[in-house]
Amino acid sequence: MISILQRGDGSIRRESASALFRISHLFLLFFILLIVSGCHYASGASTTLKDDGKAVFKRVAVFPFQRVSPGDVDVKTVRCPVCGLVFRTEASAHHAEKVVEELFLDRLLSQKAVAVIPPDRVGGIYERVTAGLFKADILEVSKKVGSELEADGVVVGYVYRYRERKGYSYSVEKPASVAFEIHLIRVRDGVVVWRGIFDKTQTSLTENIFLISSFFKQGGKWVTARELAAEGVDEILKDFPGLKLPKE
Numbered sequence: 574m575i576s577i578l579q580r581g582d583g584s585i586r587r588e589s590a591s592a593l594f595r596i597s598h599l600f601l602l603f604f605i606l607l608i609v610s611g612c613h614y615a616s617g618a619s620t621t622l623k624d625d626g627k628a629v630f631k632r633v634a635v636f637p638f639q640r641v642s643p644g645d646v647d648v649k650t651v652r653c654p655v656c657g658l659v660f661r662t663e664a665s666a667h668h669a670e671k672v673v674e675e676l677f678l679d680r681l682l683s684q685k686a687v688a689v690i691p692p693d694r695v696g697g698i699y700e701r702v703t704a705g706l707f708k709a710d711i712l713e714v715s716k717k718v719g720s721e722l723e724a725d726g727v728v729v730g731y732v733y734r735y736r737e738r739k740g741y742s743y744s745v746e747k748p749a750s751v752a753f754e755i756h757l758i759r760v761r762d763g764v765v766v767w768r769g770i771f772d773k774t775q776t777s778l779t780e781n782i783f784l785i786s787s788f789f790k791q792g793g794k795w796v797t798a799r800e801l802a803a804e805g806v807d808e809i810l811k812d813f814p815g816l817k818l819p820k821e
Contacts (some may be wrong), residue, residue, distance in 0.1 A: 592789050618808035621768045628814055630726040633757070634690040634719055635681075636699055638674035638730035640665055651733050653754055654711055655765060660733040660752050660772065667737030672799055676806045677730060686815045690722055698722065706809040712763040719760030726766070735798050738775075744793040749798040750774035751805060757814065769809030773801060 596644070643662060651662045666672075674692060682689055695718065702717050703709045715727040734752035749761045757767040775796060796804075810816060 607616075617773060618688045618745055618769070618771045618805055620724055620770070620809050620812040620816065622812055623764070623766045630687050630757070632688045632690065632722075632724045633681075633728055634695045634722045634724040634727045635674075635678060635692050635728040636715075636718075636730070637692040638670040638677075638732060638733075638753075640667075640670040640732045653731060655729065655731075655754075655756050656768065658754070658770070660754075662733050662752070663736060663750075665732065666737060666798075667797075668709045670730070670732045672735070673802050673806070674730060675731050676799075676803050677728075677755065677810075680806055680810055681813070681816075684816050690724060695722065712758060712765075715758040716760055716763045719758075727760060728755060729757045729758065734772075735802070737798045738795055740795060742796075744795070748775040751798055751801045753802070753805065755809065757786040767812070767814055769813070771802075771805030771809055773805065775801060 590790065627653055641654070641662070642665070643649070643651050649661060649663065652659050658680050678689070678691060681687075698718050698721055699714065702714055702721075713731060719725075719727045730753065732753045736747070736750040738749040739747040752772040754771075755769045756765050758764070759766050
């Protein structure tokens, strides 16, 4: 009910309407504060596809993924062995490359679009081909190994950063941070026909209110490094040649 008060000059003031207006603004402010206390991701995922998306592969060999670290502890960046792109790095878990490799393989195999030769079969041939080489050219190695395995393409993956969340899903001292890069190399000519890059650090929404979608995507929680890596694999595989993954 709206209370109506009569002033001395005959004007009418709607006290309750004014109070409701103030309350609605308070609720709006409270909702915004809830959102900005959530989390989002800095940086993101990107892919590069050559041949205008017409690259076709029936049989793909996956090299064992590698964790790339700087030789000097004071150096905070590393360079991609394939394309030379520079990434920020830090000490990563020793199993990091295996985690990303497993996530990638699981999603690729689930599509059943191409025949996949797994790393445990490729690893031995890779070691034999590179044995005695001081510095192996990854493109040439890919051609040789791929030819022996009668593969159309070779996948190589590098993990540059895999920092685990320090804290809990509702509160952290340090958030998860992951950076990796995956290349698909055509065996017949050693050309990189596809590249997927993922580089993200989860941070609070107060730093960027425009990335609100990530807040809802992860339920407003602080994710683990594995969960963050899984998101990255899903994102970059949407443009992998031959796969029919849904795009948001």
